[in-house]
Each structure stands twice: as structure tokens, then as C-alpha cells.
Amino acid sequence: MAGVVTYHDLIARNQRRSALLVVAFLVLTNATLATMAMALFGGNAQVSLGIVLVTVGMTSLVAAWGYYGGAETILKMSSASLVAKNDDPELYNVVEEMAIAAGLPNPPVYLIPDSALNAFATGRDPHDARIVVTSGLRAALSRDELQSVVAHEMSHVRTNDTRLMMLLTILVGLVVLVSDAYLHGARWGMLWGMRGSRRKSDGGSLGAAMLMVSLILAVVSPVLVRLIQMAASREREYLADAGAVELTRNPEALVSALRKLSGDREVLEVANRATAHLYIVPPIKGWEERSKGLFATHPELANRIERIRTLAA
Amino acid sequence: MPGVGAVLVVLVAAIGSAALVAALAYNRLVALRLRTENGWSSIDVQLKRRHDLIPNLVETVKAFARHERETFEAVTRARQAAMAASGVRAQAQAEADIGAGLDRLLAVAEAYPDLQASEAFGRLQEELASTENKIAFARQHYNDTVLQYNTAIQSFPTYLMAGGLGFEPREFFEIQVASERHTPAVRL
Numbered sequence: 001m002a003g004v005v006t007y008h009d010l011i012a013r014n015q016r017r018s019a020l021l022v023v024a025f026l027v028l029t030n031a032t033l034a035t036m037a038m039a040l041f042g043g044n045a046q047v048s049l050g051i052v053l054v055t056v057g058m059t060s061l062v063a064a065w066g067y068y069g070g071a072e073t074i075l076k077m078s079s080a081s082l083v084a085k086n087d088d089p090e091l092y093n094v095v096e097e098m099a100i101a102a103g104l105p106n107p108p109v110y111l112i113p114d115s116a117l118n119a120f121a122t123g124r125d126p127h128d129a130r131i132v133v134t135s136g137l138r139a140a141l142s143r144d145e146l147q148s149v150v151a152h153e154m155s156h157v158r159t160n161d162t163r164l165m166m167l168l169t170i171l172v173g174l175v176v177l178v179s180d181a182y183l184h185g186a187r188w189g190m191l192w193g194m195r196g197s198r199r200k201s202d203g204g205s206l207g208a209a210m211l212m213v214s215l216i217l218a219v220v221s222p223v224l225v226r227l228i229q230m231a232a233s234r235e236r237e238y239l240a241d242a243g244a245v246e247l248t249r250n251p252e253a254l255v256s257a258l259r260k261l262s263g264d265r266e267v268l269e270v271a272n273r274a275t276a277h278l279y280i281v282p283p284i285k286g287w288e289e290r291s292k293g294l295f296a297t298h299p300e301l302a303n304r305i306e307r308i309r310t311l312a313a
Numbered sequence: 314m315p316g317v318g319a320v321l322v323v324l325v326a327a328i329g330s331a332a333l334v335a336a337l338a339y340n341r342l343v344a345l346r347l348r349t350e351n352g353w354s355s356i357d358v359q360l361k362r363r364h365d366l367i368p369n370l371v372e373t374v375k376a377f378a379r380h381e382r383e384t385f386e387a388v389t390r391a392r393q394a395a396m397a398a399s400g401v402r403a404q405a406q407a408e409a410d411i412g413a414g415l416d417r418l419l420a421v422a423e424a425y426p427d428l429q430a431s432e433a434f435g436r437l438q439e440e441l442a443s444t445e446n447k448i449a450f451a452r453q454h455y456n457d458t459v460l461q462y463n464t465a466i467q468s469f470p471t472y473l474m475a476g477g478l479g480f481e482p483r484e485f486f487e488i489q490v491a492s493e494r495h496t497p498a499v500r501l
Binding site for chain 1: 351352
């Protein structure tokens with residue numbers, strides 16, 4: 001059996017990476033905040049310790065919120081709304097069919113009102129999973145093609161890719177967004193202005209702390225964006241394509257669905273840097289084309305189709 | 314004399330690791346058997362759903378096509394037979410008969426444009442088509458788990474303990490040759 005990668009292995013690997021991600025998030029945020037505290041209150045050990053304890057507590061709460069509330073947050077960020085069976089029996093049935101084929105609980109289905117063609121799955125585990133499609137995709141695909149796309153998402157659920165991707169979006173996305181805003185503010189001098197009015201007595205050491213944090217964030221933030229892109233590796237997408245074919249036994253439908261999805265040039269408005277990696281095809285086309293190559297979040301269409309065809313042979 | 318001590322250590326280690334391997338193998342067999350049972354119950358749920366759809370479908374078609382009594386009776390009989398059937402093989406056969414009956418019912422329905430146009434019939438057709446798919450996918454999932462379970466029972470080292478501990482191979486859910494791979498031609 002050596003060399004054979006089972007679903008069990010994939011799930012275990014995702015669990016490890018998820019745990020690692022949470023630890024990295026806690027270490028990074030606390031190191032940054034502790035640096036600030038030390039610079040500000042370096043002379044007073046008790047105050048510094050108190051601040052560190054508070055930040056550890058707060059960042060842990062954020063991590064817990066990301067884990068338990070991440071899926072809901074991502075749905076809100078994407079303005080997705082729940083589809084009841086009566087709203088669209090066919091879509092609902094297709095999702096249930098794929099859940100049965102994978103032997104997983106039947107996940108709720110959400111619709112993003114956007115004419116771009118795309119889909120993703122999220123959730124901390126198969127019981128918390130949700131499948132999301134755009135209304136453009138719903139309208140453009142045949143039943144078989146829709147089934148293939150849902151099957152691709154269901155394989156992300158089955159291997160628990162959804163947990164890692166969700167944590168990446170929430171935790172790393174949060175750090176990236178905050179540091180972007182911070183660096184932006186620092187550059188334009190807004191924070192420096194605010195500092196003057198808030199803490200008049202401590203100006204010097206606060207300025208030093210701000211500078212240090214700016215430096216840390218300026219170095220770390222691009223690395224984090226790369227991290228998001230790398231975790232959403234080509235391998236993960238190839239595996240989900242293969243898993244989809246295993247569920248539907250219909251490689252041609254997946255190929256024609258991917259063709260339609262990639263042929264669509266429309267940009268999905270609700271996608272951003274933190275959520276782009278979740279989708280079955282890149283939602284932000286221009287950006288994806290520029291970062292083509294080693295760090296692209298999705299393999300190129302031709303490669304994907306070739307691999308799917310190899311499965312069929 | 315280091316000889317006796319060393320032999321003892323090796324012996325204990327060998328027995329210990331054999332026990333560990335046996336325990337892991339046993340747990341794997343139990344997990345696989347549980348999965349085949351879950352797979353079977355998920356087929357069962359879908360078959361029941363199909364049985365539940367039939368009276369509704371028959372009533373809807375009857376409203377437009379009164380004179381097709383024979384077809385209605387055939388489907389209804391097949392449904393009753395399927396609900397009474399037990400065991401993997403008998404059930405598969407009975408379900409194949411239902412499938413043949415539904416085929417005929419839908420063929421009859423083709424001759425009635427008013428029926429085809431009715432909203433209730435459209436909804437039932439989607440439900441029926443999807444239920445057929447769900448049965449097919451549940452069967453596929455069940456057969457995959459059975460394959461894994463049966464392979465585990467027949468391969469070394471689990472083979473050594475499977476028989477003694479009552480792990481019997483399970484039957485695949487296969488629809489018999491005549492009406493094989495049959496899904497009523499439902500047009501969407």
C-alpha cells in the first residue's frame with residue numbers, strides 16, 4: 001500500500017495544517033502585540049505582563065470565533081443567501097445526490113446573486129459544510145455540469161480542505177486586512193495624528209512601537225498573502241477534480257463545466273484577496289493571470305482537463 | 314548470561330507488536346463493517362422515498378389518463394412486492410420491477426400533453442429523476458464500501474481473524490441482468 005494516498009491521509013494532513021495555522025496565527029499576533037507592549041511599558045514588567053495576558057486571551061477568542069463562526073462570516077462576506085428546497089428543487093436535489101454519493105451529511109445550499117460563474121464550499125467539518133454557487137452558474141450549467149461542480153465542492157468537504165481554507169480566509173485574511181489598513185494609515189500619517197490626541201505624555205516610545213510594528217507587518221503581510229495562495233495549491237484542485245469524477249463517474253460533464261466557468265470573463269464582485277482561493281475557478285481574472293506560475297491558486301485549465309481525461313482512460 | 318534476558322525481551326516485544334497489529338486490524342474491520350451498514354441504510358432511505366412517490370405519481374397520472382388501469386396496477390403491485398422484499402438480492406430484483414413499471418407509466422404519460430404540461434407532474438418528474446439518481450449514488454457508495462470491506466476480510470493479516478470473529482463478506486447491491494442499469498427515461 002506504500003505510496004497510495006488515501007482520503008484518510010488527506011484528512012490527517014489537513015488537520016495538521018489547520019492546527020499549525022492556528023498556532024502560527026496566535027504566535028504572530030501575540031508577538032506583534034507584545035512587541036508593542038514592551039516598547040510602550042518596557043519599564044513596567046507588571047503592566048507589560050498584564051497586557052500580554054489580555055492579548056493572548058483576545059487573540060484566542062478571535063481564533064475560536066474563526067473556527068466556530070468562520071463559515072457564517074464567509075457567507076456574509078460573499079452576500080450568499082440560503083436556498084430552500086422549494087426555491088430550487090433541482091439545485092437542492094443535485095447537492096443531496098452528491099452528499100449521498102460521498103456518504104456525507106446533506107449540506108445546506110447558498111446562492112450568491114451575481115452573474116459570474118463560480119462556486120465554493122466552506123465549513124469546519126462535513127457536519128458544518130455549506131455549498132455556495134452563483135446564480136450565474138446556476139443558470140448557465142446543465143444538470144450534469146452542475147452535478148460535477150457540486151461534486152468537486154463535495155470532495156473538498158470530504159477531505160476537510162474546507163476547514164483549512166476557512167481558517168486561512170478568516171485568520172490570515174484578518175491579519176492581512178488589518179495590516180493593510182494599518183500600513184495604509186501609517187503611510188498617510190493618520191495614526192500618527194491620532195496618537196497625538198490619545199496619549200500626549202508617551203509620544204516618543206509609542207512612535208518607536210508604531211514604527212516597529214509597521215516594519216514587522218510590512219515584511220509579514222506579503223508573505224501571508226503568498227501563504228494563502230500556496231495552501232490553495234494546484235494539487236488540492238486536481239485532487240478535488242479527481243474526487244468529483246469518482247463521485248459522478250462522468251468526467252466529460254466536469255470538463256465541459258470547467259470550460260464554461262473558465263470561459264466566463266466576468267469578475268465576481270464579492271470575492272477579495274482573502275476569499276479568492278476558495279472558489280472552483282479564479283474569481284478575479286486579471287490578478288490570476290498576473291500571478292500565473294508557481295504561486296497561482298488554481299492550476300491552468302488545460303492541465304486540469306488533461307488530468308481529468310487521464311482519469312477517464 | 315545475557316542470552317536469556319535478550320530472548321525474553323525479543324519475545325515480549327514480538328507478542329506485544331502482534332497484539333497491537335491485531336487490535337488495529339480488528340478496529341479497522343469494525344469501522345469498515347459499520348460503513349457498509351450505513352451505506353445500506355442510505356440506500357434503504359432512498360428506496361422508501363421512491364415507494365412514497367409512487368402513489369402520488371399514479372394519482373397524478375390517473376387524473377389525466379383514466380383508461381390505463383393495467384399500468385397503474387402493475388406499478389402498485391411492484392411497489393407492494395418491493396416493500397415486502399427482504400435481503401439484498403430480493404430487494405434489488407423487486408426494485409428492478411418497480412423501475413420497469415415506472416418506465417411504462419412514464420411512457421403512457423407521454424401520450425397526454427395536458428399531463429406533461431401540469432405543474433404537479435413536472436415537480437413529480439424532478440423528484441422521481443432525482444430519487445433514481447440518489448438510489449444510483451447510494452448504491453455506488455454502498456458497493457464501494459462493500460468492496461473495501463470484503464477486500465479487508467480476504468487479505469492478510471485481517472484474513473486470519475475475520476472468519477473467527479464473525480466478519481462475513483457482504484453482497485453487492487446489483488440490479489439483475491434483464492432490467493440492468495435501468496433508470497426510467499425521465500425527461501427534464
